[in-house]
Amino acid sequence: MSTAHALAVDDAAPGDDAAHADGGHHEHAHGLTDLGYVKVAIFLAVLTGMEVSLTYVHIGAFFMPILLILMVVKFVTVVSYFMHLKFDNKIFSWLFYSGLILALGVYLAALCTFQFFAGN
Amino acid sequence: MADTALDSPATAGHDDHAAGHATSTGLSNNKLAMWMFLGSECLLFGGLISTYMLYRGRHEGSPTPSQLYNIPLTSISSFVLLMSSLTMVLAVSAAQRRDDRNTTTWLTVTALLGATFVGAQVFEFTEFVHEGLGFTTNLFGSSFFTLTGFHGVHVTVGIIMLMALVGIISRSKFPGDKAEVVEMIGLYWHFVDIVWIIIFTLVYLIPS
Numbered sequence: 001m002s003t004a005h006a007l008a009v010d011d012a013a014p015g016d017d018a019a020h021a022d023g024g025h026h027e028h029a030h031g032l033t034d035l036g037y038v039k040v041a042i043f044l045a046v047l048t049g050m051e052v053s054l055t056y057v058h059i060g061a062f063f064m065p066i067l068l069i070l071m072v073v074k075f076v077t078v079v080s081y082f083m084h085l086k087f088d089n090k091i092f093s094w095l096f097y098s099g100l101i102l103a104l105g106v107y108l109a110a111l112c113t114f115q116f117f118a119g120n
Numbered sequence: 121m122a123d124t125a126l127d128s129p130a131t132a133g134h135d136d137h138a139a140g141h142a143t144s145t146g147l148s149n150n151k152l153a154m155w156m157f158l159g160s161e162c163l164l165f166g167g168l169i170s171t172y173m174l175y176r177g178r179h180e181g182s183p184t185p186s187q188l189y190n191i192p193l194t195s196i197s198s199f200v201l202l203m204s205s206l207t208m209v210l211a212v213s214a215a216q217r218r219d220d221r222n223t224t225t226w227l228t229v230t231a232l233l234g235a236t237f238v239g240a241q242v243f244e245f246t247e248f249v250h251e252g253l254g255f256t257t258n259l260f261g262s263s264f265f266t267l268t269g270f271h272g273v274h275v276t277v278g279i280i281m282l283m284a285l286v287g288i289i290s291r292s293k294f295p296g297d298k299a300e301v302v303e304m305i306g307l308y309w310h311f312v313d314i315v316w317i318i319i320f321t322l323v324y325l326i327p328s
Binding site: 104 | 307
C-alpha cells in the first residue's frame, strides 16, 4: 500500500460513508468496492468468452481487428481497475506505459529488420 | 493525496508498518520500484512475444500450431487465471481493511487458482511433446516453449510468493501491517495475468 493510500484508509472513520459502503464492502481511497471488482471480473469473463467464440465463427476480415480490440480492452481494464492505475498517481502510469511502448518499439523494430533482410 | 498523507501529524510515524517512511516524492518507494520492474518486464515479454510472432510459421517437422493447440483447455485455464486476478484484488482489498483472515483466505484461493493454471500448462506441454513438438524440434517449438515457459515460471514464482505471504501474515502480530506487501505481490500477479491476456490472443487464438 502506498503511503498516501495507507493513511487515507486509516483516517477514515468506521462509519464514514466515503470509506465504507454496501453494507460492509469497502470503498478505498482509490479503487472500487469488492462488488465493483466482481463486476469488472464478470466483464472480463464475458470478453474472454467473446474472444473464444470468435474462433468458432467465420467473420472474415473482421476477425483479427475485433480480437485485437478485445485483447486491448481486457489489458487496459485489468491495468486500470485491478492494478489501480486509473486511481493512482500518474507517475506509475508513466513508468509502466514507458516499458510497454518500448516493448512495442522492440517488436516493430524486430519485424522491420526481418522484413528488410527477407527482401534481400 | 500524497501531500495530505505526509503532512498529517497524527499519522506521521505512529504506524510505520502500514504507512512506511516519508519519501521525497510522497509515494512509496517500494511501489515505484515495483512499477519500474513491471515496466522492464514488459520489455522481457515484448522480446519473447516478438520472437514467437516471427517464428510461429517455422514448424517444419512437427504438427502445425492449429493442429496442436487445445483451445477449450487453454480457454478454461485463461478463465482460471483471470479469476485469480479477482481473488488477488479481493485479497488486496481485505489487507487494506486490515482484515488478515480474509486476506489469507483470498491469497490461498489465488495460489490454488494459479496452481491450477500451471497444472494445465504442464499437461499441455506434455501433450505437445507426445505429439512430436519438443523444445529443439524447430523454431516454432523453441519460441513457443520459451515464451509460455517463461510465463509459467512467473506464475510459479507468484504462487511461491503468495504462499510465503500467507505464512508471514499468519505469524504477524499486527493486523494489516503487511498490506503494502500484499499490494506489491498483487501488482506482480496482475501483471502475469495481463501478459497471459496477450499470449492467449496472439499465440492461441490468432492462427499462424
